[in-house]
Amino acid sequence: MYAMMPPLPSAAMSLLDPFGFGRAACDYWGDALERGTLYLDVMRQRGNQYLEHIEKTKPNVLGFEAEVLLDGRDLPRPVNYELLRILPPEGVETDPNSRPFVVIDPRAGHGPGIGGFKSDSEVGVALRAGHPCYFIGFLPYPVPGQKVEDVVEAEIAFLRHVIACHPEASEKPMVVGNCQAGWQIMMAAALEPDIFGPILIAGAPLSYWAGERGRAPMRYTGGLVGGSWITALLGDLGAGLFDGAWLVQNFESLNPANTWWDKQYRLYANIDSEAGRYLEFERWWGGHVALGADEIQYIVDNLFIGNRLSTAQLVTSDGRRIDLRNLRSPVVVFCSRGDDITPPPQALGWVQDLYEDTEAIVANEQTIVYCVHDSTGHLGIFVSGSVSRREHTEFTANMDYIDVLPPGLYETTVTPAETHSDAELIERDYLLEFQRREVEDLDREVQHRPDDERRFATVARLSEINLGLYRLCWQPWVQALATPESARWMRRMHPNRLGYRLLSDRNPLMGAVPVLADRVRRGRQPVDDDNVFRALEGVMSTSISQSLEAWRIYRNGLIEQGFLTFYGQPVLQALVGLGGDTQALRRRPGDEPEHRRFVEQRRRTARDRIAEGGEHEAVMRSVIYVLGGAPASDERNFKRLRASRAELEPGIQLADFKHLVREQFFILKQDREAALEAIPTLLAGQSAKQIDAHLEHIDHVLAASGELSERASARLERVRGLFNAAKPKRAAGSRSRRSGPSTERDG
Structure with a gap:
């Protein structure tokens, strides 16, 4: 190892290398070799961590102790979800009579726990504010036959149990739904609005056709593969299970610069300080879970491609319509312009889908509050410590205020307290302010385009056709050939899973890595930051990252242009039944005569x-x-x-x-x-x-x-x-009696 070689005398080095480039090169390559060895060892630790995590019965990445209160597998309609009570850490006290907080994590390829990943998290913020806190997580594999509707009913049952645990609490629980859990909890609140307090949905997509051109290419995915038949195929190959690693792969493909280079180079370049943070995050990112084939098919058909949630087209098996206008709790929508998975149009478009104007929101007695962050990414919305310390702290502290806000649409901003002249009236470091908005004001974020809507409606129709053909022609054969064992091997061989296994102690070729890494740590000699070759390494890294970013922009442009061109063809639109009929695109509940009559009736009642x-x-x-x-x-x-x-x-x-x-x-x-x-x-x-x-x-x-x-x-x-x-007038007689004596004295 370079660190063990005796150094040459400085005088000899000056003669042989008067400008110091040779010495700088030797120092750099020695450091690069050491960093490479340590990097490989971190990859080995990541692989071991992954294997240990997925082999647990109930894996999660919660940073707090918790106890299971209800197991969803024991419910009348069993599911793989469970309700946990978060135990406050030492030094933190909660008030059992305070409003309970319930945090629900997304089941979109990863395991549970990201909402309580660290002390500065949604769970941590609620605990420090003195609220009893609960967490709804899930197990790696679904119960056979489990459906999305069953999960929604389980979350309703969990919330009822939380309410029963706090009979003295005067307010109903606040519910936080992250990403996929956001639309799930909105479905539950539409079915049982009376058991919900304020609802915070963070990075949750609800309007799936919405999006800004030039951004958010994920909304084109369904159209690129011809609809949801590919989802059915993967579910059949998985013998009734859909591997969440496919969803994670889709997320990673959105940002190739970060996936293929930046994240790994950041670890390599800062190997002495970055390993702990990297391994902590990878424990969650690599904790892939499975979904039921029926679950993911329902999600793709009805939400991602069909876009039926925000237009009140979903109906439960017992005939109840899931209409988000049934909500009676304030809804706080937290999204970010830096989020390429759930951009603001998809987080906020449902408001314009359901309501023609703000007066319709008021007539429905709904309070909708939205906050748009400028830059944080999708995970940063509910993981970033800076976001938790600012936005989530303010949301938590002001939930009682939000709960009594008059109906309407509001935009919130978080500003430092010291910027206000009356800072002494503000209890914390930041102030959450509310600005009244009109539905039309959302145009800046949603950027609705009727021509794009026609294209997505065409995708939905074509998806139904292709799915029907697959089920008729190919599904029986695929299901006959797939077995639980073949499905298990397909999951194990997925690239996202295989990469963890190959770089673990179960690979005999990795046996020497921990020995070499230990020797490097004992004699570590990091190169100085002003080393010219280390600087060149940074320049090269930036060049690689920029090249991958340029490729992403070019690829996304091709995808968008191809989608718009193909699905914008009038002949194709006519073939799927959308030729010239603008009303056939999708249902708009806010435009319907029944809803207009309801709003008018509310107006008359208010006037009376x-x-x-x-x-x-x-x-x-x-x-x-x-x-x-x-x-x-x-x-x-x-x-x-x-x-x-x-x-x-x-x-x-x-x-x-x-x-x-x-x-x-x-x-x-x-x-x-x-x-x-x-x-x-x-x-x-x-x-x-x-x-x-x-x-x-x-x-x-x-x-x-x-x-x-x-x-x-x-x-x-x-x-x-x-x-x-309105003050009562004095009687004339009493006034004369009071003034009488004065008159006599004057006389």
Whole structure:
């Protein structure tokens, strides 16, 4: 080994190598050899870690201790899911009467645990905030015959159990669904809306045809292979199981520069410091799981290609329609422009699919909040420590506020507290602010194109044709030839799995690697960063990465252009039944006459209730009116709004308080002038002292956000006038009796 060779005298080196290039080259190649040996040893450790992980009965990568409360295999409709209670680490206390948090991990090729991967994670944030925390994970293999609908019913059962564990908690559980778990939990909430508190879906695709041209090439995958018949083929070859490694391979192909070079070179270049982080992540990334063939076929046919979730076309086996407009819990959508797996159009497009305008959202009493990160990738949305410390911390801290937000569409931004002039009113390092938005404002993110929609509708029709032909002509033969043993060998020989096995201790050729690596570590001599050859290595690495990135851009362009050209042919569209019929593309629930009649009925009901109620309705109507004129709303208002809940009516349940806020908001939305003029009527019977107390309370609420804008101040003055007008007038007789003695003295 180079590190064990005696160095030449410096004088001799100066004569032989006056410019130092030879010495720099020797140092570099010695360091490169050492790094190569250590890199190979990390690959060996990765392989051993992979084998140890997949051989566990219940593998996960949770960074917290947990206990199993319910096993999904014991349910009436058994599934391979389980409900775990997270045990708080030492020094962390949780309040059993606080709102429970339930985190659900994605089952999209990888094993469970990424939502609680480390201390700065969704689970860690909830625990530090004092909330009891639960986790819904899964086992590596599905129960035979398990279906997506069974999983949804299991998650409903788990949530009911969590509620039963906290009978004294006044709020329903907050549910966090990551990626694939996001659309799954939205299906569950549409079926059983009454058991859900606020829902946070992070990086979850719900509108699968949506996307920006030039980005998100994964949405073209179904069209490239002619539909879902390839999914059925892989499920049949797997003897009823679909290997999740195929999904992981699709993810990796999106970024060849990172998959084939950057990730591995980062480890090689920083082998002395990067090994621990690399192995920690690979324990999850390489933990492939299997899905049932029926499960993945349902997902591909109805979601990825059919796009039936966001258009209310899914129906359960017992006839219940899965309509996301049934949700009554606030929905927080967290996505990122740097996410190439679930870009913002796919995370937010469902809102435009379901609602024509914001008034329809309000009529359905839905609160939808979205936050678009500028740069983090798909995994960073629910794994990155910086994201957890900022966005997830703010979401968790403000869930009670989000839970009582009036219906509507909001965009959130997270800003440092020190940037605000009244930073002393902010409890944490960041402030979560809410901006009202209209459905039309989503055009910037969703970028809907009717011509692209026609192409994806063509893919869906062609997929049905090809799947039918496969099932008729080839499926019986494939199923007859496939056996459980052949399926097991096919999984073992998948490139993504085989790479781990070959570089492990089970390969006899790796036997010398740990010995050499141990010797290198004892005599390690890393080269200086200013070594010219180390610098050239970095330049070469950058060149390779840029070349692969250029190839990605070129490949994606070819894929997109090929897709648009092929599926844009009028003849093909006519052959699959889409010739000129724009209504045949897909169902748009928001455009249907029944929904328009529902919205109009809600408007009439709100107008009829303008003068109904009392002082509580008057105060809440006034607060909403004044805050509605402000450019943004944030947690500082909620601190006072929460106090108003206790002051208005001690002991009022959160559900009743939410109803009060939402009803008054909707009334103001329908006829603001009539709603304001009715305030004196609502205050009838109140004494002047009581009305003054109400005004003082309104001032108290509004002061939480600092100084009011000019427009909000003008609205507050109007409210004062309305409240003063409601004060009872003194009787004429009492006025004369009080003024009588004064008159006599004057005389």
